[in-house]
Amino acid sequence: MANHAFADLVGDEQVFFTEYFNKKPMLRKNAVPGDPRDILSLRKLDQLVNLEVIRPPYIKVNLKGDGVPEQGYSRNVVVQGQTITDTVDPEKIYELYRAGATVTWCSLNHIVPEMRDFTRVISEKMAVRTDTVAFLTPSAKKGYPPHHDPVDLFIVQLEGSKHWKLWNPPTPRLGNNAQYTLEGLGEPEIEVSLQPGDVLYLPYGTPHAATAEGSGSLHLSIMMRPRMWRDLLRETLDDLVGADVFNEYPHIGEARAADVEAVFKEKIHELVARLESVDTSAELDRLADLGRHLPGSSKGNTFQAIADMDDMGPASRLRRGKAPLAFGEDDNGRTQLTVNGHKIAVPTPIAETLAALGPDASITASHVFPGVDELRSAKAAQGLTRLGVFELVPAG
Structure with missing residues (x-):
């Protein structure tokens, strides 16, 4: 999946935060660069629904405005002699979709690493918990009646088209879910047929209604949970x-x-x-x-990092790691370090090397322990890297 930026969703960030954020809905046509299916596609959903591990509530089904009981699209499977209950039955999902049901994929960022990367872009900017929900709606079908959600939303159209009506948030703002009638809402603030690559922003509490057009619709809702x-x-x-x-x-x-x-x-x-x-x-x-750093957007590369440490040699380039580090006094050629609250004693030349290493500087493993041979220095550097004192500088 291509890397996306927050500006792909909002355009000019200053305009977004001044005129739209937490105030009124916004429409951006052709906002997402490249092929929107690179974010998520029908083909990817076919692959996911056929896995043996997907269980409700990661998938929900809504038919004619009502939720379908989970028993209507799940089954038991046996894994290594152990029965796993309530896994999704692909054929039942397909049967319900053919009958006109909307299939909702909740918290895809828990399941799909690419979705996690996509939501992290928003979490980094907005400093809130973010989840992605995909809505797959058959042609000419309404997914849900007019309603509002207690979350901010970015809507990204991925495949097909969907006709949207949006109204400004009511005053006072209502925090919980609520349903409306079209007659009670009046004329919409925005009415548009979203095409692949189009983006909507909905502040929390924005009433909206949507109907799939053409060959069906797949869109992604990026949910940002407000921190009042x-x-x-x-x-x-x-x-x-x-x-x-x-x-x-x-x-x-x-x-x-x-x-x-x-x-x-x-x-x-x-x-x-x-x-x-x-x-x-x-x-x-x-x-x-x-x-x-709320749940849903965490990342890490510990397995790969440990493998890279195992291959560390004298020529490996290092920089200071993120672990908090404090220096004690020199005691007969050894200096006490406090790393992440843990105390260790290292040869004073190593402590001096660490103290002299600036935040943007790097050093080869062979120079971490001055006065000893390269292999011994690299071995000491490897141990400190495992503690988080150093981290490997990526090649290139």
């Missing part, structure tokens, strides 16, 4: 009340001591003081970083 001020403040409070000063166990029942209320007031004053001393810029950065 109350959510952010709760995370800040949770961090502050983790201090030792609040780690006491009072008795607050009917027989509580006379001074408990006074102590409670002291704790409240302490918490207020800590809130008032918060560095708001740094705290928002911390909260944003937390939002970028």
Whole structure:
């Protein structure tokens, strides 16, 4: 799958955040570069539905506005002598689709690595939990009645076309799911037939309705779960009340001591003081970083990294890793390091090499331990790399 940028979805980011974000829906025609099927295609969904491991609720089916019970499209399979219940039955899914049902693929970023990469682009920018849901709707069929969702949405049309009607979010904004009638909604703010590569943005609570056209429709909904001020403040409070000063166990029942209320007031004053001393810029950065690492967008390459470490030689190029590192004093030629909270002692020449290595600098493994032969230096570098003190610089 091609790499995509946040700007592919929103265009000019300043215009998006100023005029549309959290305010009103937005339409961008021909927004996605290249072939949208590279993101997700009918062929890929055929491959997925025929796996023996997909289970509800990763797939949901809706027929004539009603959800089909999971028993209507699932079966049991036996894996290594163990029965796995409620796996998706491909033929039953196909039968329901032929009958006019919409097939919804939930949280594809849990299953498809390419989807995970795609959602991470949005998570990095928006600092929220992000999930991808694919909607496969037969020709001329309505998937769901007019409704709104409690999440922000990017809609990316991938195959076929779909006719959309969107209305501005109501005032006051409603946080939960809700259904509407077309008569009650009036004239839409946007009415459009989405073609492959077109993108819609819907702020949370935006009423919308959609009907597939032509040969059926496949679109991707990228769901961004809003973090309200109350959510952010709760995370800040949770961090502050983790201090030792609040780690006491009072008795607050009917027989509580006379001074408990006074102590409670002291704790409240302490918490207020800590809130008032918060560095708001740094705290928002911390909260944003937390939002970028919520479930659904994690990544890693530990298996490959360990294999690369096993092949490390004197010529391997290294840079400082991400593990927190603190230096102790020299004690008879050995210096204590604290790595991720763990204490280790290394020859002082290695500690001096680490201390002199800037954040953007790199070094060959043969130079990590000055004064010894290349193989011994490389062996020491390998051990430190396993601890996260170093990381390998990618070739090229």
